[in-house]
């Protein structure tokens with residue numbers, strides 16, 4: 410998985426990768442040459458007392474050292490650039506994929522896990538890439554070259570190499586095998602701790618209101634301790650490995666000096682050759698350590714690559730039609746504002762929807778027509794499926810039964826962008842983004858003039874608070890709109906939706922935070938402004954939908970009645986119950 414991912418990410422950087430490999434080979438070759446030249450200085454210069462050879466070979470050695478340093482620096486620099494580009498591309502890809510996922514897929518991974526995958530996991534793969542580009546070629550090259558040159562210096566002494574190399578590889582394999590599951594658990598524990606933290610930050614007021622700080626502190630402490638225990642275990646394994654390797658290295662150096670000394674005394678080896686041999690043994694061990702270090706980080710990077718690939722390989726359940734029918738206006742698929750040319754007639758034909766894994770459908774057999782120039786209200790008890798129904802229209806969720814038609818076209822056959830441009834939505838939870846009020850409004854229509862912004866702000870009944878803002882449209886909005894009241898946020902979201910000129914408007918319980926007067930004025934303004942459009946309004950209060958041209962009564966996901974307020978009071982017991990209960994709650998007006 411990791412290798413496949415890296416190969417794909419490096420496909421457009423082949424030139425740079427080749428350069429890094431070449432530079433690492435130069436660096437390794439220079440490293441390998443130094444002990445041989447050093448041996449020659451000892452055997453041909455120092456032992457016979459030839460200062461000419463010493464100076465000449467000394468200059469050669471210095472030259473090689475400079476080449477080695479230059480190649481190492483260049484390889485490190487270029488390797489870092491390539492690795493950073495990998496990280497950049499991976500973050501961009503995962504961000505784009507998350508953007509394309511439907512709310513169901515996002516829920517399956519979990520918001521926190523997606524955040525960790527896009528940040529921490531990507532970072533791990535990037536760090537691994539840096540190690541690969543600084544060590545992975547130079548390490549084996551030095552190791553193999555070192556073995557060949559050591560053999561060349563003294564075949565008999567090379568028996569030491571034959572013993573220690575497999576021993577080191579065995580130590581490494583055992584430790585890496587233990588590390589992989591630990592790293593996998595570690596990433597999940599990180600998700601978990603992050604998720605709890607996120608929930609506690611978002612729900613801080615509820616936690617304080619119910620005096621649950623101690624409980625939440627304990628909950629986080631448990632997650633934190635599990636994460637720490639996991640990290641400690643892997644850190645101990647890594648920490649234990651280094652002394653083990655050093656022990657093997659030192660023992661092998663002692664063995665080389667011991668046997669080498671005897672061979673020199675027996676006249677079977679030169680002093681220079683022994684010096685070179687010791688240097689090569691150290692280089693071989695260093696190469697093994699470098700490769701091992703890369704391989705030790707590989708398990709974590711592999712786990713992260715697996716987690717990233719799981720997101721990248723997820724096919725969004727809601728996607729553009731593979732082949733939009735030619736009769737459909739493939740118009741302006743890329744044009745950012747133009748909606749469908751039709752009047753916005755919406756029809757549900759036998760529509761049903763089930764959440765994945767649910768035993769019973771949330772919505773079943775819905776049939777109705779919402780005509781242009783009319784308001785269709787959806788009423789029903791909590792959990793009856795009103796929001797789910799609205800979410801099917803822009804295909805935030807995909808219908809599992811029947812079809813939804815917009816101006817006669819099945820919404821699944823329209824390009825997604827075009828479909829969503831053809832409607833304007835006020836979601837149940839008002840969400841604003843960091844920036845100014847103007848930035849937030851212009852999300853709906855980037856080219857809108859200030860005059861148009863003020864117009865929609867007025868229609869959305871925001872003037873009472875907008876007038877008090879000294880910076881007006883330039884007033885900064887905090888992330889999520891936290892510096893505004895619930896009602897203010899809701900009205901700004903309505904203004905944002907009004908700014909988009911579309912044939913279809915969807916309001917999901919969008920007037921709940923408004924007082925009675927504002928609500929009435931707002932509805933009047935909407936009736937004028939959106940007179941020609943198709944309006945679908947989910948509402949809790951019957952009083953708010955009395956004037957609707959068509960009222961749909963949902964009960965347990967089924968459309969139990971439809972008609973005007975007057976008709977439903979006559980014909981629908983469910984509607985009457987809702988109306989009576991609200992009348993009882995509101996009391997006589």
Ligand SMILES: Nc1ncnc2c1ncn2[C@@H]1O[C@H](COP(=O)(O)OP(=O)(O)OP(=O)(O)O)[C@@H](O)[C@H]1O
Pocket residue numbers: 516764767771789790791792793794795796797798918
């Ligand atoms: N992501 C989900 N996965 C599984 N079930 C869900 C999901 N979202 C909603 N439901 C279920 O679907 C049903 C309908 O939910 P929906 O939000 O559409 O109701 P609603 O009528 O809009 O409620 P409210 O008036 O409280 O906003 C509920 O029973 C809810 O438990």
